[in-house]
Amino acid sequence: KNEVEQSPQNLTAQEGEFITINCSYSVGISALHWLQQHPGGGIVSLFMLSSGKKKHGRLIATINIQEKHSSLHITASHPRDSAVYICAVKNTGNQFYFGTGTSLTVIP
Amino acid sequence: EAGVAQSPRYKIIEKRQSVAFWCNPISGHATLYWYQQILGQGPKLLIQFQNNGVVDDSQLPKDRFSAERLKGVDSTLKIQPAKLEDSAVYLCASSSLQGVGEKLFFGSGTQLSVL
Numbered sequence: 001k002n003e004v005e006q007s008p009q010n011l012t013a014q015e016g017e018f019i020t021i022n023c024s025y026s027v028g029i030s031a032l033h034w035l036q037q038h039p040g041g042g043i044v045s046l047f048m049l050s051s052g053k054k055k056h057g058r059l060i061a062t063i064n065i066q067e068k069h070s071s072l073h074i075t076a077s078h079p080r081d082s083a084v085y086i087c088a089v090k091n092t093g094n095q096f097y098f099g100t101g102t103s104l105t106v107i108p
Numbered sequence: 109e110a111g112v113a114q115s116p117r118y119k120i121i122e123k124r125q126s127v128a129f130w131c132n133p134i135s136g137h138a139t140l141y142w143y144q145q146i147l148g149q150g151p152k153l154l155i156q157f158q159n160n161g162v163v164d165d166s167q168l169p170k171d172r173f174s175a176e177r178l179k180g181v182d183s184t185l186k187i188q189p190a191k192l193e194d195s196a197v198y199l200c201a202s203s204s205l206q207g208v209g210e211k212l213f214f215g216s217g218t219q220l221s222v223l
Contacts, residue, residue, distance in 0.1 A: 088212075100148065
């Protein structure tokens, strides 16, 4: 069993829809990261959070430490949001664990 | 600020051949990671350096993989000999902070195809 589980694995949405990607983890963490990976491109860090909620533009990330769960929301989705979104956690031993990613396709 | 540089971008080799990847982290970043990302999976840590010392290489297949960061700046990852299952994207990442505030910066990766 992976330390980090993401759902869904694949997601197709119409432009303008509200999107939610979920991440659950089983280890004690010091921080959780949401990453974005475009086809053929490198990985970009979107958020790093250890509690509460962060917002950047149309992206919102929340974390519930007690439930070991985080969500990434995209409001008013756009085709350029199409990418793989990866949840990664850093455990208390300073090791990173990565989820397998959620492949998002936003259709115009 | 220049990002993490990796080369080559793509590499195609036959099984049993050798291959080397290069990574130049962001200037001043003490921590450097090599990850292997197989299609459809998340990145898997191969090795972590702190300056020129190895912090974690527990998942590095040491019979065929080696990595070095001699001067604590750029790093090379080598596979010798390559197997079909080594086909993957090899990602280099660096960071300047340890602990809770650590943020990873990734290179574009090297896509390796072993035929």
